[in-house]
Amino acid sequence: MADLSINFAGIKSPNPFWLASAPPTNSGYQIMKAFDAGWGGAVWKTLGVPVINVSSRYGGMNYRDTRISGFNNIELITDRPLADNLREIEEVKKYFPNHAVIASLMVESRKEWEQIIKDVENAGADGIELNFGCPHGMCERGMGSAVGQEPTVLKTIVEWVMAAANIPVITKLSPNITHIESPGLAAVEGGTNALSLINTIKSIIGIDLDTYAPYPVVDGKGSNGGYCGPAVKPIALNMLRQLGQHPQIAGTPISGIGGIETWRDVVEFILLGATSVQVCTAAMHYGFGIVREMDNGLRRFMDERGYKTIYDFAGLALPNVVEWKELNLKHKVVASINKDKCIGCQLCYIACDDTAHQAISISGDQTNRIPSIIEENCVGCNLCSLVCPVENCITMEKRDDGKQHLTWEELTNTDRIPVTFNDERAGGRGHYVPEVADALKHRKN
Ligand SMILES: Cc1cc2nc3c(=O)[nH]c(=O)nc-3n(C[C@H](O)[C@H](O)[C@H](O)COP(=O)(O)O)c2cc1C
Ligand code: SF4
Ligand code: SF4
Numbered sequence: 393m394a395d396l397s398i399n400f401a402g403i404k405s406p407n408p409f410w411l412a413s414a415p416p417t418n419s420g421y422q423i424m425k426a427f428d429a430g431w432g433g434a435v436w437k438t439l440g441v442p443v444i445n446v447s448s449r450y451g452g453m454n455y456r457d458t459r460i461s462g463f464n465n466i467e468l469i470t471d472r473p474l475a476d477n478l479r480e481i482e483e484v485k486k487y488f489p490n491h492a493v494i495a496s497l498m499v500e501s502r503k504e505w506e507q508i509i510k511d512v513e514n515a516g517a518d519g520i521e522l523n524f525g526c527p528h529g530m531c532e533r534g535m536g537s538a539v540g541q542e543p544t545v546l547k548t549i550v551e552w553v554m555a556a557a558n559i560p561v562i563t564k565l566s567p568n569i570t571h572i573e574s575p576g577l578a579a580v581e582g583g584t585n586a587l588s589l590i591n592t593i594k595s596i597i598g599i600d601l602d603t604y605a606p607y608p609v610v611d612g613k614g615s616n617g618g619y620c621g622p623a624v625k626p627i628a629l630n631m632l633r634q635l636g637q638h639p640q641i642a643g644t645p646i647s648g649i650g651g652i653e654t655w656r657d658v659v660e661f662i663l664l665g666a667t668s669v670q671v672c673t674a675a676m677h678y679g680f681g682i683v684r685e686m687d688n689g690l691r692r693f694m695d696e697r698g699y700k701t702i703y704d705f706a707g708l709a710l711p712n713v714v715e716w717k718e719l720n721l722k723h724k725v726v727a728s729i730n731k732d733k734c735i736g737c738q739l740c741y742i743a744c745d746d747t748a749h750q751a752i753s754i755s756g757d758q759t760n761r762i763p764s765i766i767e768e769n770c771v772g773c774n775l776c777s778l779v780c781p782v783e784n785c786i787t788m789e790k791r792d793d794g795k796q797h798l799t800w801e802e803l804t805n806t807d808r809i810p811v812t813f814n815d816e817r818a819g820g821r822g823h824y825v826p827e828v829a830d831a832l833k834h835r836k837n
Contacts, residue, residue, distance in 0.1 A: 394694035395701050396432075396687070400668045401586035401645045402560040403519040405492035407432035408658070408690075408702055409683050412649050412670035413496035413521060413564075416680070418470065420480030424487060429680035430687055433492030435588075435670060436481065438469035438523045439508065440498045440535075445471055451597035451607035453623060462623035463673045464597035466608060466615050468529045469498050474508070478515040485516040494562065498523040498535050505549065506556045519559050522550065522584075524575070525566040525591020527618050540566030540591070543578035550582025562647060565589040565631075567624075572631040576641045587635060588647035588670065590628045592618025621673035625651030629664055633713050636665035653682065655689020662702055663709035717804070721819075722796035725772040725788040727751070727765050733785040736761030740776035740786060748775045750826055767791075769824040 396407040410433035411417050411426055418437040426434055445467055453462030470477060484493055495512035497520055499505055509520060524546055526536030539546050546563070553561055563579035565572060567590040576587055594616050596606045606614030628650025635641045648666030652658060653674035661669050674682055690702075699705050729740070741763045744752040751769035754761070777786035803809045810817045 394691045394699065396690065398432075398668055398702065400492070400560075400647065401519070401562065403433070403492050403494065404490065405432040405668065406490060407687065408662070408666075408668040409686055410434060410492065410494070410647065410668055410670045411675060412672040413438050413494075413523065414672040414676070415467070416672065416675045418472070420484045423480075423484050423493070426675075426680045426683075427484075427488045427491050430683040431491075431680065433494065433518075433668065435494040435496050435521050436477065436517075438496040438498045438526070439474055439477055439512070440469050441504075442471050442473055443468040443529070446610045448608040448610065451617065453597055453619075453621075460621055460673065460677050462597070462619055463621035463676070464595055464607070464617040464619050465592070466528050466610075466617040469523070469526065474511065478511055481512065481515040481517055485518075492518050494519040494521050496521040496523050496564070498526070498530060500533075500535060502552045505552050509553065509556045513557070513559055517559060519562060519585075520553070520557055521562040521564050521588060522553060523564055523591070524549075525564050525568075525618075527566065527568050527592055527594040528616055537566040537568050537591070537594070540575055541569050543574045546575050547578040547582040550579050550584050554583040560585040562586040562588050564591055564649075566591050567627060567631055567650075568594045572634050573638050573641065576635045576638065580641055580644050584644070586645040586647065587641070588649055589631055589635070590624065590650045592620045593624055593627065595619035620650065621677075622651045622653060625657065629660065632661065632664045632666060633710060636707060636710050637713065653678075655686045655693065658686050658690055659693055659705075660709075662706050664713075665707040665710055667702060667706050715801075717801040718799050720797050720799060721803070722792055722798050724790070724792040726767050726770040726791050727772070727774075727776050727786050728789045729763060729765060730785050730787070731762050733782050734762045735782055735785075737781060738763060739779045739781065743775050743779045748773055749823065751824075752776060766824075771823060 398405050398408050409431050411431055413435040417423055417434045423434045449465055449467045451464040452460045455461040481493055495517040497508055499508055524540035530536035531538040550563055561584050563584040565575050579587060596616055598607045600607060600609050603609055603612055605612055632648050635646055646666050647668040647670055648661035649670040652669050652671045658669050738754055738761060741752045741754050749769055749771050751766045752763045753766055754763050777788060780786045
């Protein structure tokens with residue numbers, strides 16, 4: 393049977409499911425409830441000099457019927473006095489000595505860092521997470537993403553912290569930067585024990601059409617906030633793999649954060665190298681109970697594949713993430729429609745004819761609305777299968793014999809790439825393109 397327990401840079405936890413530093417970890421009451429529900433760890437809502445928050449402070453990005461496909465906030469760090477939080481950390485550790493309680497910290501001066509580290513250590517925290525991510529409010533005061541965007545400053549603060557800390561330190565990175573490797577490397581050079589990412593992405597979630605102010609509206613005005621939730625997962629996954637593939641960063645434990653909601657998300661983050669995961673938005677949306685689905689799903693996945701611990705499959709996807717130039721140009725797939733599943737909506741035809749490669753035909757006869765693929769025109773772009781509303785109705789079928797392998801890199805090395813604007817070696821030369829005037833063929837007067 394799968395053993396989900398982890399030892400993350402010295403922080404022990406019964407499973408890799410941690411709550412991220414955010415409203416769900418604002419108090420001992422919430423963290424105790426979460427541990428009782430099955431979470432293995434929690435990163436306490438960032439501690440520092442308590443703030444004053446605005447009202448309201450959250451915005452949701454609803455997509456069609458899906459509420460909160462993205463989430464935005466202009467909340468700051470904890471607004472509660474440090475002494476209250478420390479007392480509650482101590483209390484939680486008494487009830488749950490084997491669960492991971494990590495104190496997220498954000499202060500300014502070296503003296504403040506040294507003091508607050510001592511305080512949370514005395515309270516019994518298992519680890520520290522440095523919040524270098526908050527992209528609103530705190531950065532205006534020289535903290536949060538203001539540090540996360542300045543690798544030199546970040547490294548200096550990590551060095552201060554490492555000199556003072558006796559418990560493991562996780563440096564949480566901001567995604568609001570072009571090259572995530574720069575702050576990642578700075579943190580590693582500063583001596584951090586581990587990394588975590590992503591914090592929220594600087595964003596404006598929408599504009600209120602009555603007040604013309606950005607959401608969430610605060611007395612007629614708004615501010616940029618931090619974006620998170622399911623919509624940011626692809627960005628988080630890419631940043632995770634960028635760190636995991638960096639020769640000097642690989643080997644440093646990484647806690648994956650960003651849009652995690654289901655066991656599948658958890659597995660994907662682990663496959664790209666994360667050895668603990670943190671969740672905020674999904675817990676805010678559905679409550680602490682979501683951890684049961686994560687736990688069951690992860691166990692089933694591991695049992696089916698014969699993995700005993702998460703370390704058996706952590707990072708296994710990393711070697712498959714390569715540069716574009718290393719992809720096989722000879723691999724060829726084409727779309728195929730399962731006529732038994734097709735409901736005749738013709739969304740695939742519209743997508744392909746308007747915006748792809750005119751590789752789907754329709755009869756025009758309302759008694760037969762099932763489209764056909766014109767194989768010789770199909771470039772295998774995938775669009776039709778993505779727009780098709782019926783699961784597995786359009787599949788991509790392999791058409792190459794698997795024997796040929798040719799990459800852009802190989803073409804470049806052997807001088808076989810197009811180099812002039814009208815080069816005969818252009819990749820699209822063989823593709824079907826309709827006559828320009830055909831666009832008006834079916835015009836209705
Ligand atoms: C309302 C709100 C408050 C947050 N506060 C903090 C915080 O105090 N410290 C911190 O490090 N991250 C904070 N975060 C960021 C989360 O910890 C997490 O990095 C981010 O939300 C991405 O994860 P998710 O997609 O699961 O929400 C906050 C996020 C939200 C939505
Ligand atoms: S895969 Fe692309 S080109 Fe081929 S039929 Fe679908 S949309 Fe058209
Ligand atoms: S989108 Fe799918 S269901 Fe609709 S016509 Fe095309 S193949 Fe059929």
